[in-house]
Every structure is written in structure tokens, then in C-alpha cells.
Amino acid sequence: MTASSPSLLQRLKRLSLVTQIIIGLLAGIALALVAPEVAKSTAFIGKVFVSALKAVAPILVFVLVMASIANHKHGQETHIRPILFLYLLGTFAAAVVAVVASMMFPSSLVLATHDVAVTAPGGISEVLQSLLLSVVDNPVSALMNANFIGILAWAIGMGVAIRHAGDTTREVLGDLSNGVTLIVRLVIRFAPLGIFGLVASTLATSGFGALIGYAHLLAVLLGCMLFVALVMNPVIVFWKLRRNPYPLVIMCLRESGITAFFTRSSAANIPVNLELSKRLGLHEDTYSVSIPLGATINMAGAAITITVLTLAAVHTLGIAVDIPTAILLSVVAAICACGASGVAGGSLLLIPLACSLFGIPSEIAMQVVAVGFIIGVLQDSAETALNSSTDVLFTAAACLGEEEKAQRLA
Template sequence: MTAAPSLLHKLKNMSLVTQILIGLLAGIALALVLPDAARSTAFIGKVFVSALKAVAPILVFILVMASIANHRHGQETHIRPILFLYLLGTFAAAVVAVIASMLFPSTLVLVTHDVAVTAPGGISEVLQSLLLSAVDNPISALMNANFIGVLTWAIGMGIAIRHAGQTTRTVLDDLSNGVTLIVRVVIRFAPLGIFGLVASTLATSGFGALLGYLQLLAVLLGSMLFVALVMNPAIVYWKLRRNPYPLVFTCLRESGITAFFTRSSAANIPVNLELSKRLGLHEDTYSVSIPLGATINMAGAAITITVLTLAAVHTLGITVDIPTAILLSVVAAICACGASGVAGGSLLLIPLACSLFGIPSEVAMQVVAVGFIIGVLQDSAETALNSSTDVLFTAAACMAQEEQAQRAA
């Protein structure tokens, strides 16, 4: 009788990452041994992802509003260097994807699939959509997880409440702490949620559909790994001037793993905020930069859009030089902030990128269909890269600023 409580006690005392890895291995084992039972665990995964998505908008709204309302005049924040790192990382990812696509050109079998997708018709349409998202009704923005709108209203309300009395700001700060506590409770169920997601995905989809696109997947995943393990550490080293890998591996382990299986940058916002707090980062900074990064830090999207578009370019025999490919791919990737932070969001930008190369929409939509076929791995890896990089660049900017302040003192 004491063996079971002892085992549960040991599991409880393990780190969250270790518990998630156990859930991951258990999910794989269940999918291999009892696939029918594994399919039934999809509900567990959906509950976990739904809980994260439900708490994320209200968390961002309250946390950003409280941070700005309680911001002391003259207190330093580091949003500008973080934005620069976001843009630099997106550009670097596009360059890596272009080079990989040129070195290992992929050919697609462009077949029509029944995929219901509404893609933007051009850059102007994406920018208009972005502006409309920013001025969305606040209730609608919270209900639909429109983080551009949530951020806009949170910033506006935060600035307005800065002129309110101290009691109002204290209440807002207490409300922020209360929502954060709820988020911690949700995150504690991550091992169970990951177990359900992994078991049901492997049992339902498997990897049979991916065999026909092994080279394309290799280019995509190889580019993302190169950015995560080489390019991003190089950027962090340039910023901090010290070994970046402890920080890189921490972000990949504690943010990338959950993002890989939830496949949603929006759902991973609570995870990243909690990690930023544990890293001891500046709260006024990460409370804004993390939700902002979930919508505009698109290194993974840059790779997906670039690789799939250039695969279509190669298939159709279109000649494009490297500078043009990089420029057009980066433009499309930056516009990806107009797409939602949910699974498959970057695929909606492929028709836009293809149109910049003169590829007709009929063909572009077939490329999107290919993206959905390989999305089991592509979108998971993309989200893991995007979300972990949000914390990585936020931490790098905050740490660099703190070290500079210490040297000045």
C-alpha cells in the first residue's frame, strides 16, 4: 500500500520538465501498444490546450495593464532592444531558410486537397487586418484571443489608470497576482495534457503521411534546428558576450517542449510568462514582450513560408536570385503578425509569398495543402522555435541591460 503513495510523492517532487518528459514517453508507449485507447486521450489534451487558451487573453490583459499602471516614472524597460532582436532573429531565420532551400531544393507533388483556408490577398490586406485587430472591441478581443487588440486595450487602460489613485493600482496588482496563480495551477497539469496530445496524435495521424515529403521536412526541420542551436545562440552571444547555451537550452526545454505539443504560441504565453518570472527578468518588460513576441516574433514562420514557397518556385522552374528570395520571404514573414497565433497560422501567408513570385493562387493553395499534410511536425517545430525564442531574446535583452547597469555603477 505504501508503494503507490511513495511513487506519487516522487513524481510530485520531480521538476515540471521531468514530469512532462514522463508524460511524453507514456503517450508514445500508449499509442504504440494500445492505439484505440490512445485515441480516446485526445479529450485530455484538448482540455489542457483549451484551459491555456482560455486563461491567456485575460492574463495578458491584466498583467500588461497592471505593469503599465504601476510603472514608476523613470523606471527602465527594455522593449526596444527586444524588438530589435525579434526582427533580427526573423531576418536571420529567413536567410537560413533561403540558403537551405538553395542548397537542397525540394520538389512538391502539387495535388488539390479539400482544405478550408481563407488566405490574405496581399500585403495591404494583411496590414489592414492588423489595424482592425488593434481597434477591435475589447470584449471581442478577449473572447477571440485577438492579442493585438488585447495588447492595445491593455496598454491604453494601463496608461489611463496610472493617473488613478494608489488604491486602484494596488487592487489591479492584486488582481494580476490572482490571475497568475490560476495560470500556475493550469500549467501544473501540463504533463497530463502533453500525455493526451502525444498519444492521440500518434495514434490518429502517425507518420505515414509524412514519408512522401521527407526531404522537404528535412529542410524545414534542419533549418529550424540550425536557427535554434546555432543562429539564436550567436545572436545571444553577441548581446551578452558569454556562453549562451545554458540560457538557450533552458528556454528550449521549459518553453519549447510545451509549445511543440500545444502547437499554439498564444496557448504558450502563460508558460513563457512563468519561465520569465523564474529567470528573474524585469516584469514590466516581459509582461509586454512575451505576448508581443507571440504575435510578431516569427522566426519559425519565416522558415516555413520561405521553404515551402521556394519549393514551389523550384517545382515550377522559376528562377529567383538569393537577395530577392530573402527580401520577399522576410516581407511575408513580418506580415505573419497579421495571422493568428494558432496552429497552422503561418500557412495562411504562403499564398501571399507565392503571389510575390508570380505564382497563381490555385497553385499556392496546393502548397498550403502540402503544409497541412506535414503540419504534424512542421507546425509543432515552428511553434517551439517561435515561442522559446520569445523568452530567449527577452532574457538576453534584460540580462544585457542589467550587466551594463552594473558596470556603470
Template sequence: MHNRSSSFRAPSLVVQIIIGLLAGIALALAWPQGAHAAGLLGTVFVSALKAVAPVLVLVLVTASIANHQQGQKTHIRTILLLYVAGTVAAALVGVLASYLFPSTLLLKAPTDAGLSAPGGIGEVLRTLLMQVVDNPVNALAHANYIGLLAWAIGLGLALRHAGAGTRAVVGDLSAAITWIVRMVIRLAPLGVFGIVASLLAESGLGALANYLHVLCVLVGAMLFMAFVGNPLIVALTTRRNPYPLVLRCLRESGITAFFTRSSAANIPVNLELCRKLGLHEETYSVAIPLGATINMAGAAITISVLTLAAVNTLGIAVDLPTALLLSVVAAIGACGASGVPGGSLLLIPLACGLFGISNDVAMQVVAVGFIVGVVQDSAETALNSSTDVVFVAAAEQARGRG
């Protein structure tokens, strides 16, 4: 009876997501009108993730710090170094890919006056600083994770001096929010079904034909970073075979992130994956929300590749020092990209400014980015979000916890 019952167990969440993906494709091809209606399932799922993520970050980080035991190491410094190394390496990969496979664009798209891009690195850094000192209610309402982290750390440090009963209540609240998050994550197969069905029914992939080359360069660079760059960084850090960890993170985090197209919305998924990996909660409860904001390898690739595509289109010569400077700017700019769909695209004019490209032309490049974003932004988010867990786990393995 035991063998028979185990053979009828429900498939894993990843298998259910793949089933939802295939069902969404079938519905979009067979019944486009029904696919539009099914899009509501995807909208509800992503909205639910975005709704619980800010509360989860605030409560979980506060509880972790408040109940932190003296002498426990959180490895945050190592994780931050890995985040920086990964983002800079990704920017270099994007520059190298653009040199090996140069792309050009059809810069005829009208500019959109509704879009606004930062005027320089100083403005990006100022924005990050203002996010740190944001009102906590406003930070919750607008999913400002930098502000939420600042308040959570402050509250956690203050509550460490509270009584044991108060700290226990905070811990119980964290467990309750985590339970709600797990229930939301169980809806992922239905969410992916609705997202895929509505996306194919509305946009299809025909719009990508004119930009297939630059799209292949973008996705190719991201795949290289996911399967070569990140494993190399992990191997150097842990002295272990990196692929079991990397492939699991891509499977259990990257797939969901690919369809939600939001690093912020994927925070609950990553926190759950860290729990299943047996990682230190006091580490990942802080590092995962932070990574969703500053660990932006995919965004660095997007900024580098599309900027150099504009440079090639305009016939501007680029020397090696300027290309290296672009990598640094792309890495810094990527850290300022919001964890929402298309967040990296408005940083492109910042990089274009290095080459004297006008804002009007740069915003046309942004418009191209939104066209290829049907695939590019999904791949970018999958790389960004899965890498968060990869580096957190690698940091703990390097310290002998894995």
C-alpha cells in the same frame, strides 16, 4: 530525514512532461482506442491555456503599467529590435537551406475553397491595424492579442493616475490570475500525454513519408536557427555565453510549445518561465504577448522553404535579389501569422505571388503544409515561443539586469 525526504521529491515539470510523452507513445502503440479517448486530456489542457491567456495578458499588462515606477527601464525597444532581427535572420536561413537542399513537391492536392489567403502585404498590415482597434470584448473572445495589448496599455496608462487603493486592487487581480495560470501549467504532463497519444493514434507518421525531404529541410533550418542563429544573436547582444539561456528556454518553453502547437497557448508558460528567470515583470508582461504575435522565426522559415519548393517544382528561375526580397516578405508576412496551429501556412500564397504562382497552385502548397504540419508546425511553434523568452532575457542581460 532531510536527505531521505529530498530524495523522494516529485520530479521537475520538464521530467513529468517527458514521462507523459513516453506514456502517450506507449498507449498509442499498445491501445489505439484508448489513445483516442486520452485525447480529451490534451484538448482540455490546450483549451484551458487558451482560456486563461487572453485574460492574463489583459490584466497583467494593465497592472504592470499602472504600478510602473518612474525611472524603471523596460527595454522594449531592444526587445523589438531582437524580434525583428531574429525573424529576418530566420527567413534568410530558410532561403539558404532551400538553395543548399532544393525541394520539390507533388502538387496534386485539391484546392480547398474554404481557405482564404491575404492578397498582399497591404492586406496583412491592414489586418494588424484593425486588430489594434478591435472591441475589447471581441478581442478577449477571439484571443486578439494585439488588440488586448492596445487596451491593456491604454488602461494601464489611465490607471496610473488612479488612487493607490485602485492600483493595489489591479495588482491583486493580476496575482490571482497568475496563480490560476500556474495551476493550469501543472496539468501539462497530462495534457502532453493526451495530445501525443491521440495524435499518433489518428495520424501516425506514415503520411509524412512522401514529403520527408522538405520536412527535413524545414526542421533542419529551424534547428539551425534554434542552436546557431539565436545563440549568435544573443551572444552579440549580451557578450556572454548564450547556451545556458537558450537551452533552458528550449527545455522549459519549447517542449510545451511543441505539443500545444500554439504560441498563444504558450504565453502563460513563457510568463512563468520569465518569472523563474527573475526578469523584470513590467518588461516581460508586455514583451511576451507581443512576441507571440510578431516574433515568428519559425513561420518565416516555413514561408520561405515551402514557397521556394513550389518555385523549384514549377521550374522558375530565382535570382539573388528576388530571394532577398522573399526573405523580407516572409519576415513581414510571418508577423501577420496568427498564434494558432497552422497560422503561417495561409501566408504562403502571399510569398508565392512574388513569382507569379497562381493562387490555385499556392493553395495546393498550403495543403502540403498541413500534411507535414504534424511535425513542422510543432517545431515551428517551439522555435517561435522559446525565442520570445530568449530575446526578453537577452535584452535585460545586455542592460546589466541578468
């Protein structure tokens, strides 16, 4: 007797997760085109998936970082320092790309500027104060509000303290970390269904009609992000690894960037990046810290968004600005953006700060923020995809580069 052929569901389960996500993406697009009203009802599925990721991410980061530090053996090599350097280098490179593109292809916005006096309010100190308060936040509050800066601070502190505890305590912490990781894997298995709901409901509700009026601005924004993802980042990775960077770049964009594009949250994509880092064979003590850290400080996409939108306002108002000043603006704003990162639209909150450095008042700056939310259907999705995929890319590049360097010296 011949064996029965596998069912459609069984065939889908045998496919890779990325292939399943692509199928969910195409199915969402088809449903939005064929039955928009039905597609709108799938928003709940997407919300459940994103909420599950956001729910598990804070406790995952807290437990994983604490367990990694507590079980870290003396003399064991980690590569956090070169990863931090790549994060800063990548953000600065993205800022430069955004400045050059904004100068070459200046964008104009429709802003209500009558009866508005241009003054220069301060703002950077307030953002830095907020950042410091996030570090010393109550640990329960940090976990409840997904304040990853505070979570990292407490996890590192607890991890260092538990290093002096008994072996049994550290083993329990390691088992707890494994348990949380298993829950994360279960959540990620539902990514294709979640992406289907997000795509179908977003296209059916928003469509792309509202984006036509901002086609030039979007072209500059998305062009910068594509250039950084496909040219600038590969150059940085090649400098670190001295070999063809594109297999690693494409893998990170495909397996991290796709989910980040639709969840629109670096925090929600942390579990996805941790799972990818494990599959790449990276050192757990390194990526368990660098991935959540990257979700808060690796802000290449934010640097592009803040720079392009702010310089669009500057061009609209006819304010003269030189390139060094524009680069300084984007770097300062991107560094400060770590206080507003990890959530959808987080970089837009820094536009008033960036505009204030050019003497543009909040009345006009908030209009620029409104423009950002209008184009956020694509802008924020592309920004998050760039930010989150780069977290894994630079972590992998630094780890592999340092390991190869050690092998050459051995």
C-alpha cells in the same frame, strides 16, 4: 516505527515540472504503440489542457500588461526596445537561413498546374489592413477571439489611463494580476497530463506514415529550425551577453519549447513563458509586455516555413529567383504573419500571399498550403517550439545584457 515510504504519486509530485512532462511524453508514446485505440481516446485530455491555456491566456495578457503599465514608476528602466531589435534580427536571420537552405537543397512538390494561368495578384495591402483592424478591434471581441494585437493595444491604453488613478485602484489591479497568475500556475501544473494526451492521440491517429513522401521537404524545414535554435540564436545571444549562451538556450528550449511543441500554439504557451520569465528573475514590467508581443511578432519559425514552402513551389514551377528577392519575400511574409499568428497552422495562411509575390496563383498556392497541413504534425510543432522558446530567450538576453551594461557603467 519507521516512516512509510512515499507513494508513486508523491514521488512524481516531487519531480520538476520538466521531468514530469518528459514522463508524460514517454508514456504517451508507449500508449500509442501498445494500444492505439485507447490512445485515441486520450485526445480529450489534451484538448482540455490546450483549451484551458487558450482560455486563460487572453485575460492574463490583458490584466498583466495593464497592471504593469499602471504600476510602472517614472524613471523605472524597461528593455522593450532592445528586445524588439532582437526579435527582428532573429526573424531576419531565420529568413536568410531558410533561403540558403532552399537554394542548396531545393525541394519539389507534386502540384496540379495544368490549365492554370500564372498572374500576379496583390495581397500585402489586404494583410496590413487586417492587421490595423486587429489593433482597433472591440476589446470584448479581442478577448473572446484571442486577438492578442487588439488585447495589447487596449491593455496598453487602459494601463496608461489608470496610471493617473488613485493608489487603491492600482493596488486592486495588482492584486487582480496576482490572482490571474495563480490560476495560470494551476493550469500549468496539469501540463504533464495534457502532453500525455496530446502525444498519445496524435501518434495513434496520424502516425508518421503520411510524412514519408515529404521526407526531403521536412528535412529542409526541420534542419533550418534546428540550425536557428542551436546555432543562429546562440550567436545572437552571445553577441548580446558576451558569454556562453547555451545554458540559457537549452533552458528555454527545454522549459518553453517542449510545451509549445505539443500545444502548437504560441498563444497557448504565453502563460508558460511568463512563468519561466519570472523564475529567471526578469523584470515583470518588461516580460509582461515582451512575451505576449513576441507571440505575435517574433516569427522566426514562420519565416522558415513560409520561405521553404514558397521556394519549393517556385522550384517546382521552374521560376527563376535571386537570393535578395527570396530574402525580401520571407521578411515581408514573416512581418505580415503577425496578423495570423498565435494559432496552430497560422503561418500556412500566409503562403498564398508569399506565392503571389512570384506570380503564383491561389489555385496552386492552396495546394502548397495543403502540403503544409499534411506535414503539420511535425512542421507546425517545431515552428511553434522555435517561435515561443525564442520569445523567452531574447527577452532574457536583452534584460540580462542591459543590466550588465548598466552595472559596468555604474
